[in-house]
Amino acid sequence: MVMAALLAGCDSERAAALEAPVGFVVTFDDTEQPMTRSDGIAVVSWRTDWVMSWGEAAGAATYRARYGTTEGIPEQPRTQSLDVARLSIDAAAGTSVPERVEQDRAAGLLLTSSQLLVSVAAVAGDGAVGPYSAWFSVGDVTADGAPIPVRPADS
Amino acid sequence: MTRSRPTTVGMGLACTVALWLTIVGAPGATAEPIEEASFVDPTATLVTPSRITLHDHVYVGPFAELRAERRSPIVIGEESNVQDNVRVEASASRGLRDRAAVSRLGLRISDGMQTGERVILAHGSSVRGPALLGVGEATAEDSGVFISFNAQVDGAIIERDSGLSALSRVGPGVRLRTGLIVLPGKNVTTQAEADDPALGKVRPITDADREFNAGVVEVNVGLAREYNRLQQDDPTAVYGINVDPGGNVFDVSRDAPTVESALCAGPEVRAPAFRNRLIGDVCFEDSLATLDAVLGSHISLRADEGGPFAVGTIERMHDHVVFHALEGSDLSLGNRIAYGQRTVVHGGGRPVLDPTTGVAAPTVVGNDVVFGDSAVAFRSLLRNGAVVGDRSAVVGSDLAVGQVIPPRTIYLNDEVFGPVEW
Numbered sequence: 001m002v003m004a005a006l007l008a009g010c011d012s013e014r015a016a017a018l019e020a021p022v023g024f025v026v027t028f029d030d031t032e033q034p035m036t037r038s039d040g041i042a043v044v045s046w047r048t049d050w051v052m053s054w055g056e057a058a059g060a061a062t063y064r065a066r067y068g069t070t071e072g073i074p075e076q077p078r079t080q081s082l083d084v085a086r087l088s089i090d091a092a093a094g095t096s097v098p099e100r101v102e103q104d105r106a107a108g109l110l111l112t113s114s115q116l117l118v119s120v121a122a123v124a125g126d127g128a129v130g131p132y133s134a135w136f137s138v139g140d141v142t143a144d145g146a147p148i149p150v151r152p153a154d155s
Numbered sequence: 156m157t158r159s160r161p162t163t164v165g166m167g168l169a170c171t172v173a174l175w176l177t178i179v180g181a182p183g184a185t186a187e188p189i190e191e192a193s194f195v196d197p198t199a200t201l202v203t204p205s206r207i208t209l210h211d212h213v214y215v216g217p218f219a220e221l222r223a224e225r226r227s228p229i230v231i232g233e234e235s236n237v238q239d240n241v242r243v244e245a246s247a248s249r250g251l252r253d254r255a256a257v258s259r260l261g262l263r264i265s266d267g268m269q270t271g272e273r274v275i276l277a278h279g280s281s282v283r284g285p286a287l288l289g290v291g292e293a294t295a296e297d298s299g300v301f302i303s304f305n306a307q308v309d310g311a312i313i314e315r316d317s318g319l320s321a322l323s324r325v326g327p328g329v330r331l332r333t334g335l336i337v338l339p340g341k342n343v344t345t346q347a348e349a350d351d352p353a354l355g356k357v358r359p360i361t362d363a364d365r366e367f368n369a370g371v372v373e374v375n376v377g378l379a380r381e382y383n384r385l386q387q388d389d390p391t392a393v394y395g396i397n398v399d400p401g402g403n404v405f406d407v408s409r410d411a412p413t414v415e416s417a418l419c420a421g422p423e424v425r426a427p428a429f430r431n432r433l434i435g436d437v438c439f440e441d442s443l444a445t446l447d448a449v450l451g452s453h454i455s456l457r458a459d460e461g462g463p464f465a466v467g468t469i470e471r472m473h474d475h476v477v478f479h480a481l482e483g484s485d486l487s488l489g490n491r492i493a494y495g496q497r498t499v500v501h502g503g504g505r506p507v508l509d510p511t512t513g514v515a516a517p518t519v520v521g522n523d524v525v526f527g528d529s530a531v532a533f534r535s536l537l538r539n540g541a542v543v544g545d546r547s548a549v550v551g552s553d554l555a556v557g558q559v560i561p562p563r564t565i566y567l568n569d570e571v572f573g574p575v576e577w
Contacts, residue, residue, distance in 0.1 A: 037353045045352070050363070067366045070481050070503045070534075071277075072460040074373030078366065090362040094338075095352035107567045108358070110551040111320065111339070113506055114534050115367040137515065138363050140506045150481075150504035150515045 018122045018130025020153055021063065021085065023055035026141040028109075029088065032101070044101050048109065050091035050139050052118070052147055057085070057130065060122035068117040068135055070150075087120065091139045113139030117150060176204035189387065194379040197394055198432055198453075199237075206245070206267070207231075214379040216241070216278075217432035217455035218475065227267035232289060235274040235299075236375035239432075239455035239477045240497065243268050243276070247283035249310065249327060256328025257285060257310040271315060273299025273372045278477045278499050279529070280319075283309040291315040291333060298360070298368035304499045304531050305546070306337075307577075316360060318368070321531055321548050322565065324577045325349065334360050339548060340565040342576035377402075378459065385409070394427035396443075399435030399459035410436040410462065414443050417465040431455070436462025437478075440490065441469055451476075451496075464502070467492065467522070478502075485517035492520060495528035495545065503534040506551050527562060546575050 029049040066077040092108030134149035193213035206223035210233040227245035245267035262285040271289025301318035310327035323337040381400035398409040415421030419438035435458035451474035467490035480502025504515025527545035544562035563575035
């Protein structure tokens with residue numbers, strides 16, 4: 001028990017040396033495939049990935065994303081390991097007539113951002129996890145290309 | 156569907172006939188630890204409870220209705236949840252044509268309404284049986300099923316890893332297949348509409364949908380655990396106007412609503428005998444006597460993921476209204492607001508930055524706003540005098556002073572997305 005406590009203490013010291021990621025930038029990765037419906041009408045099958053990247057954190061070997069929701073943050077959120085300072089998630093998809101693709105894509109991203117939140121942390125080579133970033137809405141972006149935090153980093 | 160084997164125990168539910176409900180893991184009644192127990196809010200209505208089975212980790216929210224019949228059971232699968240004001244009828248009445256469609260799908264009266272694991276019935280949604288939700292082998296990767304606000308499943312089969320968006324419907328005789336989500340407001344009445352995204356009623360599920368569903372399941376499993384703990388600590392605390400259970404990441408403490416100040420400066424109130432469920436850090440401008448006069452019944456204003464909700468004077472709040480929000484995504488409601496039946500107001504940081512806080516701007520509803528019946532508002536700014544028509548939804552939008560959203564309209568991103576087709 002004492003050893004476990006000591007080890008836990010070491011972990012938290014290593015984690016303390018890591019900093020929360022900063023410098024977030026959001027881009028969108030769109031794919032489109034023209035199709036023809038059975039009644040002859042042209043449509044586009046589309047899909048959009050929301051891609052969030054950030055500056056390399058000192059001491060980080062990898063990164064970890066954790067997910068929350070607008071219905072609440074789970075006590076033990078699901079996590080995802082990331083090899084690089086970048087998270088890409090399939091955030092909206094649909095099939096639309098060509099003139100509706102942009103509106104439907106924006107609506108799809110809005111609905112996703114109304115649901116899913118993400119926060120990321122640096123992970124040291126020995127597995128220690130640093131402090132997490134703010135929670136961001138997946139799917140949102142500001143006019144200058146940043147994600148929108150819905151709540152600050154955990155205190 | 157994959158299910159654990161249930162055990163039968165007695166459970167004293169305030170609003171049920173004295174029969175037996177089959178519930179896996181009722182705390183205190185079996186050796187099952189509280190972490191695995193299901194929770195049924197005492198205001199939930201369970202008709203023919205001997206024909207209702209709840210598996211482990213199920214949360215049943217305030218004023219949910221589970222109406223089983225002797226020949227038509229209701230089974231709620233493990234880690235599923237039935238949120239505020241959800242209506243489930245194991246066997247609903249319908250016309251000859253619809254009955255034939257349901258029968259052709261292979262559904263029988265004796266199927267009742269059954270869900271697999273991780274099926275989410277969100278605020279105000281409804282299921283008219285016979286219906287099966289979450290059909291198929293459950294795997295760690297699939298997301299279960301999500302039925303969003305005020306959506307309806309009517310005599311249909313919903314396969315795993317699929318869902319319905321807000322105010323959408325899947326009609327009799329239709330099977331919604333794995334990998335597809337019904338778009339907001341759409342009414343899917345044919346198999347072709349359900350199968351072909353090119354017809355404009357469904358879209359493919361995304362990884363973001365799957366992560367969201369998994370998160371919602373975890374949150375509601377946590378609510379079942381913490382409400383059970385609250386009930387164990389103080390059996391009266393799960394009734395009427397009372398504290399939230401606390402114990403979650405962002406809402407550790409147990410807070411009670413306050414009255415006489417929307418700024419939360421008024422006295423704290425606990426009133427277990429009150430007919431509605433007003434839970435947690437909700438701050439009312441009205442006095443308790445005024446709330447008693449202006450509120451209908453079956454109302455669930457639930458700040459159990461945090462708060463505070465600031466609620467100005469209420470002109471009239473009809474039955475079955477639901478408020479819910481995540482802590483930090485403040486919900487602020489102005490004065491003299493009229494809320495129609497089954498209105499759902501959900502807080503959430505809007506998709507714009509608040510320059511003073513550096514985080515998403517809060518959901519704000521101005522003075523003299525009117526919500527029609529079954530209206531939904533989410534992550535939006537509704538300025539003074541705005542009107543949201545019956546069965547309309549406003550999401551991620553900024554309504555002008557006096558702006559009217561007509562009935563049966565989905566309004567997203569400040570533009571009309573489409574009609575509500577039913």
